[in-house]
């Protein structure tokens with residue numbers, strides 16, 4: 284038995300029901316038969332590790348998370364390789380980031396070994412749910428939240444960790460078609476000293492209205508500028524952004540504490556440098572980006588994240604501007620390289636893949 288002992292679901296999906304759920308995969312709508320769980324209190328630390336039937340939670344209406352948003356989460360994928368084996372990608376990166384997020388949100392840090400063990404134990408229980416179609420994966424969502432019923436504003440003394448799993452297709456309904464992006468002039472995602480580097484629900488909650496604004500303007504995603512100056516690119520609603528210059532250099536906003544340290548972002552930087560490309564993490568002003576696109580100095584722009592993978596950006600619009608970006612060559616190449624490693628079609632010299 285693993286660290287998270289299994290209680291089997293008595294009414295798990297039948298093979299036919301599962302096949303139906305796996306037949307047409309979208310993102311984030313289908314869930315597997317089980318979930319992993321552990322509890323935390325100051326007296327007992329992390330305890331009661333278990334894998335149990337997937338189902339609704341019973342949470343006090345006074346639980347602190349419902350009032351003050353004390354919560355952190357992660358996104359990790361499991362991939363089925365051609366020989367049937369199931370692997371995940373850099374799980375310790377996510378475990379370490381979840382610990383950083385937890386520290387910022389005054390939540391207890393789940394030990395890395397516990398997070399990795401929960402992935403292993405849940406995916407073993409729900410192994411037939413890992414899809415095998417092109418671009419498909421099992422999206423794993425670990426999250427930790429304040430469950431203590433208490434309305435005072437302080438760090439909760441009762442905390443729960445869960446891991447749920449969702450068989451997933453492309454994040455964007457039109458797959459790898461170039462995205463159009465709305466650059467928000469009005470809203471910011473995070474400010475200096477805030478929670479921008481933590482993967483916490485509030486950052487995503489605050490992105491929803493700007494994201495709606497983007498969609499009303501006919502765009503797929505919102506892009507945020509930094510709150511301090513309002514001049515520089517930060518990240519999109521739920522993924523990082525990268526720029527490919529015509530001379531082959533790849534640029535991405537540096538980690539300043541207000542943007543999320545993406546696993547896909549970090550992996551792409553490593554892969555591109557190995558290919559001999561120059562990659563720079565630096566301040567990228569919107570003004571310089573638009574000028575670069577106009578002059579042809581910028582050839583491609585793309586979005587990257589665990590859920591979205593690597594997707595070209597074909598249009599950037601905002602208050603008083605709209606530009607098209609035609610290039611997708613480097614974007615497609617890096618997509619092929621990264622997914623080649625993830626799906627076991629290419630060598631994995633960094634041992635990023637972890638067998639479940």
Ligand code: COI
Nearest residue numbers: 358521522588589590591
């Ligand atoms: C990811 O898993 O890539 C996320 O950042 C979460 C969300 C955008 C689905």
